[in-house]
Amino acid sequence: MCKTCEQGGCATSNSDKPDPTIGFARDANTIGDAALAAVFWWAMAIDTDAARRAAFVPGAGSAPFAIERADGAYLITPDGRRILDAAGGAIVVNIGHGRREVAEVAARALEQLTYVVPTFATEAKTRLVERLTERWLPRGLTRASFTSGGSESVEAAIRLARLHHVSAGRPARWKVIGRELSYHGITLAALAVGGHAPRRKDYEPLLIAFPKAPAHYCLECSLGRHSDGCRERAADRLEEVILREGPDSVAAFIAEPVVGSAAGALVPPDGYWPRVAEICRKYGVLLIADEVMCGFGRTGEKFAVDHWGVVPDIMVAGKGLAGGYAPIGGVYATDDVVAPIAERGEDLMFYTFTAHPAACAVADKVLEIMEREDLVARAKAMGDVLSKRLSRLANHPNVAEVRGLGLMQAVEIVRDRDSLERFPGEERITRRIVAAGLGKGVFFYPAGSSPAQDVIMLGPPFIITEDEIEQLVMVLEESIDAAVSRGSAPAQSK
Numbered sequence: 001m002c003k004t005c006e007q008g009g010c011a012t013s014n015s016d017k018p019d020p021t022i023g024f025a026r027d028a029n030t031i032g033d034a035a036l037a038a039v040f041w042w043a044m045a046i047d048t049d050a051a052r053r054a055a056f057v058p059g060a061g062s063a064p065f066a067i068e069r070a071d072g073a074y075l076i077t078p079d080g081r082r083i084l085d086a087a088g089g090a091i092v093v094n095i096g097h098g099r100r101e102v103a104e105v106a107a108r109a110l111e112q113l114t115y116v117v118p119t120f121a122t123e124a125k126t127r128l129v130e131r132l133t134e135r136w137l138p139r140g141l142t143r144a145s146f147t148s149g150g151s152e153s154v155e156a157a158i159r160l161a162r163l164h165h166v167s168a169g170r171p172a173r174w175k176v177i178g179r180e181l182s183y184h185g186i187t188l189a190a191l192a193v194g195g196h197a198p199r200r201k202d203y204e205p206l207l208i209a210f211p212k213a214p215a216h217y218c219l220e221c222s223l224g225r226h227s228d229g230c231r232e233r234a235a236d237r238l239e240e241v242i243l244r245e246g247p248d249s250v251a252a253f254i255a256e257p258v259v260g261s262a263a264g265a266l267v268p269p270d271g272y273w274p275r276v277a278e279i280c281r282k283y284g285v286l287l288i289a290d291e292v293m294c295g296f297g298r299t300g301e302k303f304a305v306d307h308w309g310v311v312p313d314i315m316v317a318g319k320g321l322a323g324g325y326a327p328i329g330g331v332y333a334t335d336d337v338v339a340p341i342a343e344r345g346e347d348l349m350f351y352t353f354t355a356h357p358a359a360c361a362v363a364d365k366v367l368e369i370m371e372r373e374d375l376v377a378r379a380k381a382m383g384d385v386l387s388k389r390l391s392r393l394a395n396h397p398n399v400a401e402v403r404g405l406g407l408m409q410a411v412e413i414v415r416d417r418d419s420l421e422r423f424p425g426e427e428r429i430t431r432r433i434v435a436a437g438l439g440k441g442v443f444f445y446p447a448g449s450s451p452a453q454d455v456i457m458l459g460p461p462f463i464i465t466e467d468e469i470e471q472l473v474m475v476l477e478e479s480i481d482a483a484v485s486r487g488s489a490p491a492q493s494k
């Protein structure tokens, strides 16, 4: 008898271990205007013509920045210049660049098995699912399915939530409540549940009007900045939205436990996630945590929800899963979410590259390295160092806030820290800072969307040293000063 479905004759009925994949598809800011960077002496030395010709949308005046290889915490240009990767790419790289043992695993995996339909079992997929469910995922998340990245994972999570309710006889539940100031990916449903205005703007007619709950953006909160009891009240806004929409029409609520590129390392007040989980439970709404950026140790715990002891019904996490060594993301769920789907004999349709064998093998190796080198603890320790060093920017006249958790930190830039007056968009202050940083040999991640429009994010590999942290903070300060001194003066001088 299968312990998972409590029926005989299914794929796991001969095994003692439940198959975590049953009923679950049966498978276990760009830099953009890099032309700004080209004003710097060293960027001029790089021949980017070939890259420009290969760009999907050429002619936008951008000169792609050429990187030939990477090593540890550094990106290396074709002419040998080393750039400290203070962003881990797009907050992806956790174990550092250029680990030979990972490359060897990838080579072996490709020799062994090119590709099979995702419904087949492979050794790599099984090992990865076991590692995740036994050692990584919050207890209770027993099911795993894989994708090629974050947006696909979010789409799959939305489909999973919908399929759960339909299978359980609740077809009226279809709305997925998102939050303002959020980013869940660039595919259409992911954009629709997200609240990233600049990335949505040209596609609005194509986006389903999913309801949005307010974000916990303390700088501009109608409840006042860090006011007493604001954590409960911020979460209670979700309840208001559920009641307004009608609970029987709501399938799920999706949010980033620590908000990434839309707002820049926005950390919720302590009671927020437990209260949100309580509200979702009360109305039968599935809680989806998007840990694509903040998961896999980035915030100093395995997953950001672990800071608050919350187990979501569904979780998506991608970037850090393979630390940039393979394009792979994942969707994880509880037995309760999957059970009605399995009982109905349905599957969640897979993507062609779901659970690609080499990607699974690489992810498994990356997680093994994280365990062996205790890198989640290191992310916490180095995160403390980073946040301490960054605190010297807290009184900078153009810094509204320094925030973050672990090695996911951000600095929000404004024209005036007291009035929170923003720089006009056309001044592209974030990009100027990134360009200035590149000129000084450090790569920062540009982030932000209105109202948190200018944010520099820091998400270096977990192997970063204290000296490198010191260097990146120094360069960040100089880069802000350089960019701001070229920007316009405040509307009213104080």
Ligand code: PLP
Pocket: 090, 149, 150, 151, 152, 154, 183, 184, 185, 186, 256, 260, 261, 290, 291, 292, 293, 294, 318
């Ligand atoms: N969700 C979050 C929180 C993200 O930060 C991102 C990407 O930055 C995504 C989803 C989309 O992931 P991808 O770009 O891999 O599709």
